[in-house]
Amino acid sequence: MVRLLAALFAWLNTLHVARALENGQGLMPPMGYSSRSDCSTEVTEWRIKNVTLSLIETGLAAKGYVYVNIDEGWLAGRNVTTGKIYANPHKFPSGIKALADWVHDQVVPGKGNIMKIGLYTSRGTCQCSTNTYHGPGSQWHVSEDAHWLGYAGMDYLKEESCCSSQNHSVAIREYENMRDALDATTRFTNRSVFFSVCGRGSWYAPVGASLGNSWCVAKHGSHWGALSNSINENAALWNFSRPGAWNDPDLLQGTGVGSNDLPQNPRGCYDPRQAPHTHDWYVTEEQSRAQFSMWAxxxxxxxxxxxxxxVSQYSLETWGNEEVIAVSQSFVRGGPYQGQRLFGEDLKFDKRSAKGKGVNVWGKKLPCGSFALVFINNNNEASDVLCDMWCFEQMVEADVTQYSMRDLWARNNTGTLKKPFSYTALQVPKHGGVVMLRFKVISTWPVREVSPHTKYRIGRRCDSTVGEV
Incomplete structure (x- = not known):
């Protein structure tokens, strides 16, 4: 299957050659909030303001979560005379521009005015609809909508594919139209926009960097089964990610607390009885931690x-774990910029039957010879997950003889690992259990002189790894 996908991607690249998107955005994977699985289509100005303040108060904003993105549900319609779009005045009484100004004015302690805001549209004639929401898409109004977005102060735009042609050439051309229109807005706004392409298919990956700063690689990952599929889809796409252009396997899911509990919670977003499309959304706290490990x-x-x-303190500790965030935001010079599956086959999980299958080991190379490993288990029982010598060979440098190990979720050092390298994560919990370790070089074999005063590379110095590219 991997070989077939590679052949398909190579063929697609021969069909279409486009200029690369160089807008200076997304040099590291973006971090923030999206209303999509939180509020479905019931997002409001009140919600966006409260989430913005909560990101700041919890300390998440200072750790990098600066985007506050409004997904479907915000739009009321399009003026039949001028063609301009306008927000729902009941949900957003101040208007989008005033809300954007408010978000930009918020101060993150020690960081200043770093908060950003995003919005949502579709390249088709309509936005993705539900039984409670219908809104027009940007088709035939691309320049007008891009100009409106620029005037409103948007920093991020997610564009879906609803109500549009699914022909690959047509899809690419329509995303190019919005890309170019957003680029043109910078001439009068001096504000470059992160462009998220959400066609929801792995075939976008070979041309993704020419279209946007990120591209959705799979269908909506609203529960652990769908998220497992997103992981599977992304396994073959690692070589397409780079600074400014990222594979997007979907949003970080919550448990539904504060979202679909409106009947019991006045701060909830919606009543699930009135939103049947959300019936299988959300994950457990443990699955959320597994997702965060894999996304990093x-x-x-x-x-x-x-x-x-x-959300719970457990969830805040998951998304706020700075050591895991550092894995997400750190890279070796020249790549690869995305981690790879080192062991295992596709992960399976059926939400209705609560049965799953498969274990994986994923690894990501980090600066200074370091790397991170994620051991994940979808079996129906706790399982030992092994990374053997062959598994380690894909990560280690030939001259390294010893690594220190740190458990990033237990937040403790777990000893050292010497050649021949092999490690077993014992009894990883079922259905989304995870162990995440970081390995740092302690010592190496003697090597040829690399300077007049250095004959050995021992304990390679690594003062700062975050964002090194």
Whole structure:
């Protein structure tokens, strides 16, 4: 299957050659919030303001979660005379521009005015609809909508594919139209926009960097089974990620607390009885931690789709783990910029039957000879997950003889590992259990002189790794 996908991607590249997108955005995977799985289509100005303040108050904003993205549900319609779009005045009484100004004015202690805001549209005639929401898309109004977005102060735009042609050539051309229109807005706004292409298919990956700063690689990952599929899809796409252009396996899912509990919680977003499309959404806290581990090692966008002002302390500790965030935001010079599956086959999980299958080991190379490993288990029982000598060979440098090990979730040092390298994560919990380790070089074999005063490379110095490219 991997070989077939590679052949398909190579063929697609011969069909279409486009200029690369160089807008200076997304040099590291973006971090922030999205309303999509939090509020479905019931997002409001009140919600966006409260989430913004919660990101700041919890300390998440200072750790990099600066985007506050409004997904579907915000738009009321399009003026039949002028063609301009306008927000729902009941949900957004101040208007989008005033809300954007408010978000930009918020101060993150020690960081200043770093908060950003994003919006949503579709390249088709309509936005993705539900039984409670219908809104027009940007088709035939691309320049007008891009100009409106620029005037409103948007920093991020997610464009879906609803109500549009699924022909690959047509899809590429329509995304190019919005890309170019957004680029043109910088001439009068001096504000470059992160462009998220959400066609939801792995075939976008070979041309993704020419279209946007990220591209969705799979269908909506609203529960652990779908997220497992997103991981599987992304396994073959690692070589397409780079600074400014990232594979996007979907949003960071919450548990539903504060989202679909409106009947019991006045701060909830919606009543699930009135939103049947959400019936299988959300994950457990443990699965959320597994997702965060995998998204970090895959260098994926980290966009939390839950109200961080209402989630548990466990969830805040998951998304706020700075050592895991550092794995997401750190790279070796020249790549690869996305982690790879080192062992295992596709992960399976059926939400209805609560049965799954498969274990994986994923690894991501980090600066100074370091690397991170994620051991994940989808079996129906706790399982030992092994990374053997062959597994380690894909990560280690030939002259390294010893590594220190640190458990990034237990937050403790777990000893050293010497040649021949092999490690077993014992009894990893079922259905999304995870262990995440970071390995740092302690010592190496003697090597040829690399300077008049250095004959050995021992304990390679690594003062700062975050963002090194």
């Amino acid at each position: 090692v895959m260098s994926a966008p980290l966009l939390i789709s839950a109200d961080v002002g209402q």
